[in-house]
Amino acid sequence: MGSAGLKLSPVFKTFAVLLFTALIVTPRPVTAQKLHTSSRWIVDEGGNRVKLACINWLSNLQPILAEGLHRRPVDALSASIKSMGFNCVRFTWPLYLATNESLSTRTVRQTFQELGLHDAIAGIESNNPSIVDLPTIEAYKAVLTSLRNNNVMVILDNHISTPGMCCIYDDGNSFFGDRYLDPVQWMEGLRFMATLATGFENVVGMSLRNELRGPRQNVDLWYKYMQQGAETVHAANPNVLVILSGLDYDTNLSFLQNRQVNVTFTKKVVFELHWYAVSSSNSLSEWVNGNLNEVCARVSSKVEQTSIFLRRQGFPLFLSEFGVDQTGTDENDARFFTCLLRTTAMLDLDFALWGLLGSYYLRDGIIDRDESYGILNHNWTGVRNSTFLQRISAIQPPFRGPGLKETGQHNIIFHPLTGMCVIRESPTSPLKLGSCKQSVNWIYTPRKNLMLKKKKMTRRYLQTDGPGKAVTIGLNLTTWERISASRMHLATNVGGKRACLDVEGQLELVARDCKCLSGDASCDPSSQWFILLSSTRLWRNLRSN
């Protein structure tokens, strides 16, 4: 950690305390429903937006059982998904679960015994006694049932063919025609799972195939088989969204710029993308090697060209994997994540975080392997890092979209580093960061003033006396420019001095000298990153008049 990290630490300390007092915004309760698309949005039968705020839950490793069932009862895990604010699970399956009967009819106990996972068997016996002697496919359905009972939507994701960890570049599971990815068998598997899903109205979508890649990936074959796969799923189950992933580990859908998919049905096609610190990068340390404003702008523009452009073609985009090492010790990950939160919030994307676990029964030959990217701790008993969950909770509810026009359009000022928004506890309190649910509503005027949206005669604005001074609401027509390559610094000129919006101490807003706008790679500017989120929601200021 550089000096920037040290300067920020008081922010994080305050934050941990705030977590327990702040209201966590939960998505609107979702009952089972048929979803479809309406331009770039996913909507319900009434045409109202449903934002997928999912978490990845794996059931594709060698044991072919939803991870964690040796630690907690399945219903407790489903309930904890809900209580953490997620409304949906991207639930993975290996192709052979659907196509190899000798494998799917073996009991959980038999599979675990063969793998030598004796402690795990004991754990499943005590936490999930009704599952341990079920055939593997029935155990998969038991988890779907539990998610249904807890009102959690599900995306079924064909993650790999052979049970195991995904995704090595060329491991026989990489692309159509590979040793373990026979297109005919794959479509059989899709048909089987789509049919199975007709019994679970909480299954709202199917991801056709995870992270296509490898030396044999090919655009023409992509169209051929993805279209056939989509038709297969839709024919077996017309209710589910059909979710298509791209090439290069699901980072590249750029070929769709010139040629759209051609399927016989409409309003059901969604595209997905994955975005990790290294996935769109040229190096393993891209985020610490350059100035963060510049790296964030460069990578975001690349992701725009390879996948995010699709929302302009009228398709929803599902960010179906992203995540970071939650110990916070990987600075490259930490910097990337602040930039990612910016894009995800700004575009109000549907998403699935990686991941729920905890730990793996068995991964890479290691029993009980930890997952530092998991939202739950090693024992699956609690949240691994509550600061991290607080940041995610900011993007769980939708900001706008069909059916969410509770009020006219305005902006809320979002701070990706903390996942908080600018709030004011009372009309006389200082401006600070807090739960986005209590956000102050602003209008960013053509003259670049940030005007308070209130039905008062007198207009009031975000203003400051300059570097080192507080930022307040008043009568001065301060102009705020969005500067730097990332356009996330909000800067103003006071008496010839430039100042940027920043936070200090108890998360109060302050104006400071603008921090490493360009060039400097060692300094992290993200405490000064703010975005003006467009919203049509009523973000009631619960504590003020």
Ligand SMILES: *[C@@H]1O[C@H](CO)[C@@H](O)[C@H](O)[C@H]1NC(C)=O
């Ligand atoms: C089906 O699964 C069994 C048990 O793991 C395995 O021995 C067999 O090779 C598999 N069959 C095919 C066709 O993959």
Ligand SMILES: *[C@@H]1O[C@H](CO)[C@@H](O)[C@H](O)[C@H]1NC(C)=O
């Ligand atoms: C994306 O895939 C297309 C088609 O294979 C390829 O031409 C293009 O170079 C790729 N783009 C990136 C950024 O990798």
Ligand SMILES: *[C@@H]1O[C@H](CO)[C@@H](O)[C@H](O)[C@H]1NC(C)=O
């Ligand atoms: C789409 O597919 C149909 C049926 O295969 C075909 O008749 C039609 O020409 C295709 N359209 C385009 C634009 O490729």
Ligand SMILES: *[C@@H]1O[C@H](CO)[C@@H](O)[C@H](O)[C@H]1NC(C)=O
């Ligand atoms: C949680 O993440 C933050 C950075 O986001 C880090 O500073 C902190 O140490 C982490 N806490 C734990 C318990 O890993």
Ligand SMILES: *[C@@H]1O[C@H](CO)[C@@H](O)[C@H](O)[C@H]1NC(C)=O
């Ligand atoms: C996990 O459980 C084990 C055994 O019950 C215990 O020793 C350990 O302290 C727990 N770890 C955490 C992080 O809760």
Ligand SMILES: *[C@@H]1O[C@H](CO)[C@@H](O)[C@H](O)[C@H]1NC(C)=O
């Ligand atoms: C508002 O404007 C007045 C007059 O220019 C100036 O004296 C004062 O410092 C400004 N106050 C703030 C908080 O910007």
